[in-house]
Amino acid sequence: MREQIIRILTELRPEFDFSQNVDFIEEGMLDSFDIVSLVSELDATYGISIDGMDILPENFATVESIERLLIKNGAK
Amino acid sequence: MDFAFKNKRISGILTILPKKRVKFEEEMANYSFSHAKCMKLKLAMGYNEHRVAEAGQCSSDFCVFGLQYLFDNGLLKPEEIDALLFVSQSPDYFMPPTSNLIHGHFGLKHDCLCLDINQGCAGFEIGLIQAFMLLEQDSVNKVVLMNADVLSSKVSDRDRNSKPLIGDAAAITIVEKCCDDSKIFANVKMDGTGALALNIPAGGFRQPSTSETAMMEEDTSGNFRSKDNLVMQGDFVFNFVQREVPPMIEHLMEQAKVDKDDVDGFLFHQPNKFMLHKLADKLEIPYDKMPANIVENFGNASGVTVPTNISFNLGNDVVEGKKKVCLAGFGVGLTWASILMELGNLEFNQIIEF
Numbered sequence: 001m002r003e004q005i006i007r008i009l010t011e012l013r014p015e016f017d018f019s020q021n022v023d024f025i026e027e028g029m030l031d032s033f034d035i036v037s038l039v040s041e042l043d044a045t046y047g048i049s050i051d052g053m054d055i056l057p058e059n060f061a062t063v064e065s066i067e068r069l070l071i072k073n074g075a076k
Numbered sequence: 077m078d079f080a081f082k083n084k085r086i087s088g089i090l091t092i093l094p095k096k097r098v099k100f101e102e103e104m105a106n107y108s109f110s111h112a113k114c115m116k117l118k119l120a121m122g123y124n125e126h127r128v129a130e131a132g133q134c135s136s137d138f139c140v141f142g143l144q145y146l147f148d149n150g151l152l153k154p155e156e157i158d159a160l161l162f163v164s165q166s167p168d169y170f171m172p173p174t175s176n177l178i179h180g181h182f183g184l185k186h187d188c189l190c191l192d193i194n195q196g197c198a199g200f201e202i203g204l205i206q207a208f209m210l211l212e213q214d215s216v217n218k219v220v221l222m223n224a225d226v227l228s229s230k231v232s233d234r235d236r237n238s239k240p241l242i243g244d245a246a247a248i249t250i251v252e253k254c255c256d257d258s259k260i261f262a263n264v265k266m267d268g269t270g271a272l273a274l275n276i277p278a279g280g281f282r283q284p285s286t287s288e289t290a291m292m293e294e295d296t297s298g299n300f301r302s303k304d305n306l307v308m309q310g311d312f313v314f315n316f317v318q319r320e321v322p323p324m325i326e327h328l329m330e331q332a333k334v335d336k337d338d339v340d341g342f343l344f345h346q347p348n349k350f351m352l353h354k355l356a357d358k359l360e361i362p363y364d365k366m367p368a369n370i371v372e373n374f375g376n377a378s379g380v381t382v383p384t385n386i387s388f389n390l391g392n393d394v395v396e397g398k399k400k401v402c403l404a405g406f407g408v409g410l411t412w413a414s415i416l417m418e419l420g421n422l423e424f425n426q427i428i429e430f
Contacts, residue, residue, distance in 0.1 A: 012116075031297055032311055033109070033236070036350050037116040052318030052354035057311070 001075070005066050008041050018063065025057045035060050042066075046075035078331055079262040081208040086417075088151060088250040088424040091387040092142040093374060094127045095429045100240050107236035108298060121241070122349030122368065126375025128228045129244040133430075134168045135224035136177050138246035141430040143182065143220070151424050152250060154182055158216040159189040161206055163199040163223045163379050165408070166230070167192060178222070187215070196274070197345050197407025198264075199223050199379025200247070201415050204403075205262050207251040221249040223379040230276055232292070232301035237310045241348055243375020247383035250423075260417040261332040263324060270410040273312045278303035317351060317406050322358045324414055325404065332416045339416070340399040342366040343385045345406055347376055379405065386419070387427045394419045 009018040009030075016029040024030045030038070038060065039050050050073045059069045100123040104114050117123055129138075139162070146152035162175035169177075175190035189210065195202045200223050207219040224246035231238045278289035289303035301307060329336055342361055346352055352368035355361075367389040370381050377384065382403055386394070393399060398420025406412035 033113065033117055036120050037113070040116075040120045040350070049354070049357035052351075052358055053315070055314065055318070055354070 001067055001070065002063055004045065005063050005070075008038065008045065009063075012037055012041070021062070023061045025061050030060055032057075042070060042075075046070060048074045077264050079205055079208075079264070080331075081260040081262070082257045083253055083255065084208050084211050084260060085252060085254040085256060086204075086249055086419060086422065087252050088146075088422050089383050089387055089426075090142050090146060090151075090248045090424060091380070091384045091427040092138045092246045092248070092430050093384075093427060094129045094133065094138075094244050096128050096130055097125050098128050099125050103233070103240060106234050106239070109236065120350050122372040123240040124372035126228075126241065126243040126371075127245060127377075128375075129226040131229070133226060133244075135162075135164050135166050135226050135246065136168050136174050136181075138224050138226075138430055139174075139178050139222045139248065140181050142222075142246060142248045142428070143178070145428060146248065147182075152220070154184055156218045157184055157188055157220050159191065159207070159210050159219040160184070161191050161193060161203050161219060161221045163193045163195050163203040163221070164225050165194060165196045165378065166224070166226045175222070189216075195409070195411060196225070196378040197347070197381075198405030198409065198411040198413040200249075200345075200382040201262065201403055201405045201413035202264065202411065203379070204249070204251065204415060205264065205413070208260065208262075211251065211253055217253050219251045221251055223247045223249070223383060225378040225380060227306060227378060228375075230304070230306045232299070232305040234292075234300035235305065235307075237297070237299055238306060238308050241371055241376045242306075243371075243377040245374065245377035245380040245384060247380045247387070249383055256418070258418050259332070260415065261328060262413065262415040263328055263331065264411070264413040265320065265324065267410045270312070270316060273309045273316070273410065274306070274408040276304070276306050313347070313407065314351060316410055317347070317412075318354060318358065320412050321355055321404065321406050324412055325359055325402065328402065328414045328416050334400070334416060336361060338400065339402050340365070341390065342402045342404070343382055343389070344404045345379075346370040346381045346385065347407065378408075384427070387425050390419070391425060395422045395425050397421075
């Protein structure tokens with residue numbers, strides 16, 4: 001799942017290295033528009049619908065937080 | 077706050093759209109997004125085409141054009157109008173009320189209540205509830221509800237949060253007494269602590285417009301706007317909608333003792349496609365029962381999106397037949413409101429251009 005998430009993030013913002021251990025939001029690597037596109041991509045890839053109430057910046061800050069979010073929303 | 081009404085109906089809806097169409101592709105250069113990002117957002121958010129009023133076209137102009145069309149086509153008689161409600165956030169003047177201007181334009185009878193209501197995204201539901209309450213009076217038999225907004229000129233061309241989505245439009249809805257005793261259920265909620273999440277900071281009495289308020293500033297997301305422009309805290313509004321709207325709809329269904337599966341259509345306010353699809357998923361409503369195509373075809377014209385949604389997506393289905401519909405609006409205020417009612421045998425339900 002981790003590799004898949006990094007692949008999707010890199011496709012979205014190819015200018016950044018998402019394998020590094022930083023806060024993507026604080027570092028300006030993802031903005032709110034990226035999060036919309038990312039949620040759409042994750043929903044389609046994992047066949048889920050991430051709950052609208054979970055679409056908060058902190059849930060997209062690291063690969064680990066995205067992974068937790070996906071599992072919470074039923075991704076396998 | 078729950079409401080219930082009976083012996084009232086919507087007998088006609090006319091949506092009036094500006095002729096001017098603006099394509100997202102024509103504006104992309106203003107937003108400093110990459111082409112790939114624009115295309116992704118176009119798909120997810122529904123950025124495509126929006127209708128924009130010409131310079132100088134005011135909200136009342138759309139309403140006057142629409143009313144004249146109804147009079148000319150024998151769909152409404154001036155002398156029948158007992159109340160004229162105008163719901164908008166873009167009135168022609170601070171004073172007088174725009175409804176009075178429209179009343180004066182047509183020389184309507186003096187026994188007619190004119191009322192301006194400052195509401196936006198939930199303005200159709202708020203206006204309908206007000207109309208239903210007025211119709212409880214013996215002296216009121218027919219209410220003309222006008223929703224109109226021309227806010228696009230208040231949005232900065234370089235505000236990528238709002239500019240690709242905003243639209244201008246008006247709708248005229250005829251609400252009247254009837255013998256049908258099927259109940260109409262409604263509820264409204266407000267949270268004024270979030271009132272400034274959607275606002276135009278300057279131009280009112282609190283902060284009059286000056287050359288300073290017209291200065292463009294960049295925000296942390298790279299949008300450029302002045303204090304004379306509309307500003308929306310997009311993340312805050314998104315989270316508010318996702319948190320508050322699903323329980324409101326569930327509550328409305330419980331109030332009416334109706335199962336969601338028995339509702340023919342969920343005609344909601346349309347801020348953007350992504351938000352609508354997330355609401356549909358949460359409420360487990362199929363996308364074909366909750367249309368999300370108004371923003372991509374016409375833009376978000378605030379309280380006009382729900383009547384536009386009805387005119388565009390239900391069309392003749394509610395002229396020749398009947399549908400049980402759930403209407404909902406949510407946004408500026410913060411205000412969120414919903415109505416469950418039968419919509420059918422309308423005398424007209426159409427879109428015209430001005």
